[in-house]
Amino acid sequence: xxxxxxxxxxxxxxxxxxxxxxxxxxxxxxxxxxxxxxxxxxxxxxxxxxxxxxxxxxxxxxxxxxxxxxxxxxxxxxxxxxxxxxxxxxxxxxxxxxxxxxxxxxxxxxxxxxxxxxxxxxxxxxxxxxxxxxxxxxxxxxxxxxxxxxxxxxxxxxxxxxxxxxxxxxxxxxxxxxxxxxxxxxxxxxxxxxxxxxxxxxxxxxxxxxxxxxxxxxxxxxxxxxxxxxxxxxxxxxxxxxxxxxxxxxxxxxxxxxxxxxxxxxxxxxxxxxxxxxxxxxxxxxxxxxxxxxxxxxxxxxxxxxxxxxxxxxxxxxxxxxxxxxxxxxxxxxxxxxxxxxxxxxxxxxxxxxxxxxxxxxxxxxxxxxxxxxxxxxxxxxxxxxxxxxxxxxxxxxxxxxxxxxxxxxxxxxxxxxxxxxxxxxxxxxxxxxxxxxxxxxxxxxxxxxxxxxxxxxxxxxxxxxxxxxxxxx
Numbered sequence: 001x002x003x004x005x006x007x008x009x010x011x012x013x014x015x016x017x018x019x020x021x022x023x024x025x026x027x028x029x030x031x032x033x034x035x036x037x038x039x040x041x042x043x044x045x046x047x048x049x050x051x052x053x054x055x056x057x058x059x060x061x062x063x064x065x066x067x068x069x070x071x072x073x074x075x076x077x078x079x080x081x082x083x084x085x086x087x088x089x090x091x092x093x094x095x096x097x098x099x100x101x102x103x104x105x106x107x108x109x110x111x112x113x114x115x116x117x118x119x120x121x122x123x124x125x126x127x128x129x130x131x132x133x134x135x136x137x138x139x140x141x142x143x144x145x146x147x148x149x150x151x152x153x154x155x156x157x158x159x160x161x162x163x164x165x166x167x168x169x170x171x172x173x174x175x176x177x178x179x180x181x182x183x184x185x186x187x188x189x190x191x192x193x194x195x196x197x198x199x200x201x202x203x204x205x206x207x208x209x210x211x212x213x214x215x216x217x218x219x220x221x222x223x224x225x226x227x228x229x230x231x232x233x234x235x236x237x238x239x240x241x242x243x244x245x246x247x248x249x250x251x252x253x254x255x256x257x258x259x260x261x262x263x264x265x266x267x268x269x270x271x272x273x274x275x276x277x278x279x280x281x282x283x284x285x286x287x288x289x290x291x292x293x294x295x296x297x298x299x300x301x302x303x304x305x306x307x308x309x310x311x312x313x314x315x316x317x318x319x320x321x322x323x324x325x326x327x328x329x330x331x332x333x334x335x336x337x338x339x340x341x342x343x344x345x346x347x348x349x350x351x352x353x354x355x356x357x358x359x360x361x362x363x364x365x366x367x368x369x370x371x372x373x374x375x376x377x378x379x380x381x382x383x384x385x386x387x388x389x390x391x392x393x394x395x396x397x398x399x400x401x402x403x404x405x406x407x408x409x410x411x412x413x414x415x416x417x418x419x420x421x422x423x424x425x426x427x428x429x430x431x432x433x434x435x436x437x438x439x440x441x442x443x444x445x446x447x448x449x450x451x452x453x454x455x456x457x458x459x460x461x462x463x464x465x466x467x468x469x470x471x472x473x474x
Contacts, residue, residue: 023120023302024299024302024456028456033300033449033452033456034198034202036300037195037297037446037447037449037452038202040295040445041441041444042199042202046294049438053438055431056435059428059430059432059435060428060435061428062427063138063424063425066424066428070147070421070425074145075143075145078419078421079418079422081414081416082414083405083407084414087416087422088422088425089142089143089425090140090143090254090400092139093143094400095392095393095396096132097248097251098248098276098279098280099129099136099280100128100130100180100280101129101247102277102279102281103126103188103280103284104183104184105244105277106118106121107237108187108236108238108244109241109244111237112237112241116455119455120301120447121305121309122191122451123188125280125284127436128283129184130181130184132433133177134433134436138429142425173250173251180243180247183240186236187237189215191233191448192444192445193217193219195444197221199212199444200216248269248272248275249270251272252272252273253268255399260404261331261341261403262403265330270323271320274319275392277312278319278320279388279389281313282385282389286382288301288305289381301447303376306375307375310369317366317367317388327343328343342402345406346398351401357391358395360391361387361391
């Protein structure tokens with residue numbers, strides 16, 4: 001008989017151009033992930049860390065010095081005056097709350113949607129959320145004027161029978177933001193527990209072993225622990241999801257329940273939520289692009305992660321641009337001369353420069369993310385992410401200041417200018433934010449070790465490298 005005929009078996013593998021880029025590159029092992037992430041917190045303090053910390057801490061002290069000066073002197077040190085009685089404090093409050101939206105969205109909504117790429121970025125984004133909400137909470141407290149009476153905002157029984165005015169949207173802010181902060185903190189800490197146990201087991205000093213052991217709550221990685229952990233994590237994700245949508249909706253009601261032209265509109269809640277997610281992802285990109293390089297984590301926070309975050313930024317930026325167009329259309333279609341003037345004044349009045357910075361940074365520049373070459377150029381992405389947050393700050397400035405600076409009668413028109421106290425207080429909150437973020441980077445794992453292990457090929461029982469028993473998120 002002749003040679004047996006060769007039987008060709010058709011290949012079922014997808015063509016190379018359709019293969020999905022792995023979430024952890026270069027076939028890194030499970031042990032390498034632990035060493036790479038934990039090593040950032042375990043090793044010697046990097047040379048760059050101390051100068052960055054000193055600058056941030058100095059700016060944080062500046063913030064508290066400005067608050068002390070404000071309390072001792074009065075809100076006259078700000079640029080407030082008739083007709084602009086809401087100034088930078090409210091602008092900065094809304095901006096910082098927006099920054100804090102991406103963390104909970106990445107953790108909660110993307111977790112419920114089973115988006116596996118979130119695992120490399122959720123820890124840093126959650127920490128960013130907590131620190132941003134702390135910065136935001138400063139401004140409403142000092143904006144009340146008599147800071148020592150800020151506890152009246154809470155429904156605490158007292159001898160004077162003084163209760164909060166629950167019909168005020170500013171009271172809704174107190175409960176929305178405090179609930180958001182509490183749930184975000186619990187969610188962040190819950191995700192940290194397995195990684196704190198890793199840090200405990202790797203600790204080389206008694207102090208570190210005690211501290212990590214105390215906060216890891218006796219975690220052993222048993223099946224029972226993982227089962228309880230995943231149930232609790234799922235419950236917190238379910239609680240956090242409506243909070244992501246509700247917090248900035250409630251913040252937007254500060255404006256939309258008023259009767260002022262430019263504020264009194266039903267588009268504000270979804271428009272504010274989209275803008276918050278937009279600015280939040282901008283800040284995540286701003287922080288993570290340098291971190292992945294400095295800490296040598298390019299194989300975990302990959303180009304694919306940056307690419308996906310750019311696409312989310314593009315989508316939410318397009319929603320924000322659509323909202324801007326709808327605002328103008330609604331003002332024109334209403335036939336209300338005051339409403340029409342409010343938007344004409346934004347674009348061509350004395351604050352025209354702020355409006356066009358807002359349009360450029362929030363609508364035009366994010367459209368560059370349509371192009372793959374742009375999304376894969378990390379320097380350009382980093383610059384664009386900063387400009388996104390610049391644009392979102394100017395959006396809040398335009399909404400608050402331009403509306404108040406032009407009342408119904410020309411006799412009540414004015415021009416708002418911030419004072420040095422306004423500017424120093426705002427810059428000081430960056431010091432607060434980066435001080436806490438640098439401490440977080442130095443002492444805690446900045447990437448969710450257990451969750452990243454769960455998306456490696458070794459965790460997939462159907463993969464040739466799979467079968468490793470990792471526990472948790474498979």
